[in-house]
Amino acid sequence: MAQEFVLEATVRDRVGKGAARALRRENKIPAVIYGDKQPPLPIALPYKEVFQKLHAGGFLTHVWTIKVDGKSIRVLPRDYQLEPVRDFLSHVDFLRVGKSSRVAVEVPVHFENEETSPGLKRGGVLNIVRHTVELECPADSIPEAITIDLAGYDLGDSIHISAVTLPGNVVPTITDRDFTIATIATPAGLESEMAEEGEEAEEAEEKGEEE
Structure with a gap:
């Protein structure tokens, strides 16, 4: 079965194109965690680590543990966006999952x-x-x-x-x-x-x- 990834994240205070560009200048990638009847949680992740996992294979079939403000959230990547010209990873969507989630x-x-x-x-x-x-x-x-x-x-x-x-x-x-x-x-x-x-x-x- 799939290996679980662990990443540290920070909460994003701002959203939108300008905020996303600012994050990328800091070598971070904007992402959002949604689902499980909870409000969406905008986060920022280290770009290099996420990019490496994307190209390692199995990106959308691995459960991740994302640590935000001392709290561990188990998620599954559901979608990601690439910039069409530079093939640059620009955003990732995560779905919250529990131990009984299908x-x-x-x-x-x-x-x-x-x-x-x-x-x-x-x-x-x-x-x-x-x-x-x-x-x-x-x-x-x-x-x-x-x-x-x-x-x-x-x-x-x-x-x-x-x-x-x-x-x-x-x-x-x-x-x-x-x-x-x-x-x-x-x-x-x-x-x-x-x-x-x-x-x-x-x-x-x-x-x-x-x-």
Whole structure:
């Protein structure tokens, strides 16, 4: 399960574009904590630490503990904004979470044992339909990733969510269908080659029957 981050923050006395620019000059980033039927809490966080966590991966699937004025608040990042030109992190939204909170989170999909997949060994292509899957899970039990074992999958096979073993307290948010996560696709060239081989086999079989 996901590791928890701990950061120190200060309460923002002012909000707005001017105040945000002033914070960035101090190497801080404006953020807000909301939810749990409490008023929004505007805060400022150290820019470098938040930026590093953003690029470390799993930014939106890790529970954070933010310490503000001696009080620890457990939160989950729900959104962030980047400046379009400089790719500069400009704001983060956090959702308060408790020990019994359940959240919907986009979890990345990872694949393993590609080298032992019969379909990929024969020249097939892994066609990833969903790079992430939205799961409903306890805030304290967010999976780092969904891992799919490709061993045994052949050309033309589809991998559905039903093939994934999830923890007992974790469910996909899409429940009305067994949606596809990936397929083992047959390239056009290989498909033509397989069709020709099939025709040759049929011709050989028909010739054998005539004899």
